[in-house]
Amino acid sequence: MLTGCTSEETAQWKRLGLPPGASDRTEAMKSLWIGAWIAALIIGVMVWGLILFASVRYRKRNENAPRQTRYNLPLEVLYTLAPFAIIGVLFFYTVEHGNKITAMSDHPAHTINVVGQQWQWTFNYKDTVDGQEGVWETGTLDNPATLWLPVNESVHFDLTSPDVIHSFWVPSFYFKLDVIPGRTNKLELTPTKTGSFAGKCAELCGLYHSRMVFTVKVVSADEYQAHLRELAAKGQTGAATGGQDATTIPGSGPKEGQK
CATH class of the missing domain: 2.60.40.420 (Cupredoxins -  blue copper proteins)
Structure with a gap:
C-alpha cells in the first residue's frame, strides 16, 4: 500500500480531495475546506467518545430498573450551548474566508x-x-x-x-x-x-x-x-447571446425538442 502512494496522491490527501489550485482564491477556500473537516473530525470524535462512554458506563447490569432522573440542568445547558458555540465559530470563519473569496477590485484587467x-x-x-x-x-x-x-x-x-x-x-x-x-x-x-x-x-x-x-x-x-x-x-466581434444549439436538440425534428 505504501509503495502505491505517489507524491501526487500524497499531496491530494493533504488537500483532502481538492484538485491542485490554479487561482488566487484557492488558499482561502482550501483553508476553509480543511478547517471545516478538522472541526467536523474533532466534534465527531467527541460525540463517538460520549456515545461509547454512555454505552459502557450505563450498560444494563441486572434486571433492576435504573434510577429515574427527571432532568439534569448542567447537561441540558451543555447540549444547548455547545451547538451554538460550534455554529458561531464556523459562521465566523465562513464569513471571513467568504469575503476574501468573493472580493472584487475596482479596475480588473x-x-x-x-x-x-x-x-x-x-x-x-x-x-x-x-x-x-x-x-x-x-x-x-x-x-x-x-x-x-x-x-x-x-x-x-x-x-x-x-x-x-x-x-x-x-x-x-x-x-x-x-x-x-x-x-x-x-x-x-x-x-x-x-x-x-x-x-x-x-x-x-x-x-x-x-x-x-x-x-x-x-x-x-x-x-x-x-x-x-x-x-x-474571423468576424466574431461584438457580443453573442448563445450558441447555435441553444434552443434546439440536434437530431430532432423541426418542432420536437424546441424550447
Whole structure:
C-alpha cells in the first residue's frame, strides 16, 4: 500500500480531495475546506467518545430498573450551548474566508461575459481588439467551448443565462457560481498557473446537462491577445447571446425538442 502512494496522491490527501489550485482564491477556500473537516473530525470524535462512554458506563447490569432522573440542568445547558458555540465559530470563519473569496477590485484587467445556455457556453471578451469593442466564441454539443484567460492578470466575470439556471464551475479555481436567468452574477479571480483546466455546469439544466462542459486555457498575456485577434479576424466581434444549439436538440425534428 505504501509503495502505491505517489507524491501526487500524497499531496491530494493533504488537500483532502481538492484538485491542485490554479487561482488566487484557492488558499482561502482550501483553508476553509480543511478547517471545516478538522472541526467536523474533532466534534465527531467527541460525540463517538460520549456515545461509547454512555454505552459502557450505563450498560444494563441486572434486571433492576435504573434510577429515574427527571432532568439534569448542567447537561441540558451543555447540549444547548455547545451547538451554538460550534455554529458561531464556523459562521465566523465562513464569513471571513467568504469575503476574501468573493472580493472584487475596482479596475480588473479583463472582463468576460459568460453566457450559459442549453446546452453549451458562450464567452464574450470585453477587451478592445484592433479597434473593435469585444470579441466572442461559443461551443456546441459536438465542439465544447474553450475559455482563454491570461495568467497572473485579474479577470471579472459577468454570468448570464437566456433560459434556465446553470452553474459555472472550474474545480481547479475552487470557485462555483450559479448562472440565473434575469440576473447577472459576478465573480473575480486571477489565474496563477498556465495550462488547461476542466470546466462544467454544476446545475442539472436539462437533457444534455452532462455534455455542458468546457475547457479553460490559461496562457501568457501575449498568447491571450493573439487569440482575441484571431477571433476578430474571423468576424466574431461584438457580443453573442448563445450558441447555435441553444434552443434546439440536434437530431430532432423541426418542432420536437424546441424550447
